[in-house]
Amino acid sequence: MGIFKKKQNYSIENIVMPEHVAIIMDGNGRWAKKRGLPRSAGHSAGAKNFRKIIRYCSDIGIKYLTMYAFSTENWKRPEDEVGALMKLFKQYLEEALRDFKDDTIKLQFIGDTTAFSEEIQSLMKDAVEGSRNRDGMVLNLAMNYGGRSEIVMAAKKLAEKAAKGELSANDITEKMISDSIYTAGQPDPDLIIRPSGEYRTSNFLLWQSAYSEYVIMDKLWPDFSTDDMNFALLEYAKRNRRFGGV
Ligand code: IPE
Ligand code: IPE
Numbered sequence: 001m002g003i004f005k006k007k008q009n010y011s012i013e014n015i016v017m018p019e020h021v022a023i024i025m026d027g028n029g030r031w032a033k034k035r036g037l038p039r040s041a042g043h044s045a046g047a048k049n050f051r052k053i054i055r056y057c058s059d060i061g062i063k064y065l066t067m068y069a070f071s072t073e074n075w076k077r078p079e080d081e082v083g084a085l086m087k088l089f090k091q092y093l094e095e096a097l098r099d100f101k102d103d104t105i106k107l108q109f110i111g112d113t114t115a116f117s118e119e120i121q122s123l124m125k126d127a128v129e130g131s132r133n134r135d136g137m138v139l140n141l142a143m144n145y146g147g148r149s150e151i152v153m154a155a156k157k158l159a160e161k162a163a164k165g166e167l168s169a170n171d172i173t174e175k176m177i178s179d180s181i182y183t184a185g186q187p188d189p190d191l192i193i194r195p196s197g198e199y200r201t202s203n204f205l206l207w208q209s210a211y212s213e214y215v216i217m218d219k220l221w222p223d224f225s226t227d228d229m230n231f232a233l234l235e236y237a238k239r240n241r242r243f244g245g246v
């Protein structure tokens with residue numbers, strides 16, 4: 001992992017592109033604090049940037065984009081902050097349903113969505129249904145997502161099959177686990193970007209990231225630009241992925 005400061009104008013012409021990019025949208029709180037604003041203002045700015053970056057990724061031909069929006073641990077935050085985040089999710093979902101009729105992005109959620117209000121769950125369901133037949137970029141929005149709880153979910157599914165006699169415990173394979181998690185059927189992320197300079201996974205894509213390339217950037221999420229995205233893509237293109245080989 002390396003930490004990088006912003007430089008200007010990166011061209012991504014003719015580079016090796018990742019098929020699946022995942023981003024930990026971190027640093028909203030610090031962005032707000034630096035400006036003497038409440039944390040919720042940082043989340044609003046982050047939500048605005050989310051719209052810009054997903055559009056950009058779709059435009060440059062990324063096939064799968066996973067965005068970490070809310071972790072299973074984020075419920076620990078003060079009630080007013082969680083409330084502000086829920087309001088922003090609701091706004092985004094309503095906007096997606098109202099304005100994005102001609103969009104090509106296929107929206108999916110990863111995480112335990114049953115924890116959200118009935119209203120948000122219903123909007124999530126409609127947004128997923130409404131984009132089901134699209135053939136553009138797949139956007140996995142990680143909401144109430146935790147890598148550990150996802151692995152527990154897979155363990156439960158396989159244990160249930162074993163209890164019914166449909167599967168012998170000894171026959172469990174890595175593929176069966178990959179097929180039992182939220183990202184079933186998708187390629188693992190090639191590149192994981194963490195803005196805000198923190199060197200940790202924070203429970204993101206634990207199973208899927210076994211061989212992902214990490215790019216950590218010293219930029220807070222609301223300030224993360226399309227040029228920063230290009231920088232991360234160029235950094236990825238320079239990596240020598242060996243997958244344990246030589
Ligand atoms: C990420 O920004 C947004 C969520 C976790 C929902 P933070 O709110 O974690 O911002 P920092 O890390 O406190 O700056
Ligand atoms: C990870 O960021 C979760 C999201 C960005 C949604 P956190 O801010 O929650 O992670 P920690 O607490 O710094 O590890």
Ligand code: MG
Nearest residue numbers: 026027028029
């Ligand atoms: Mg954070």
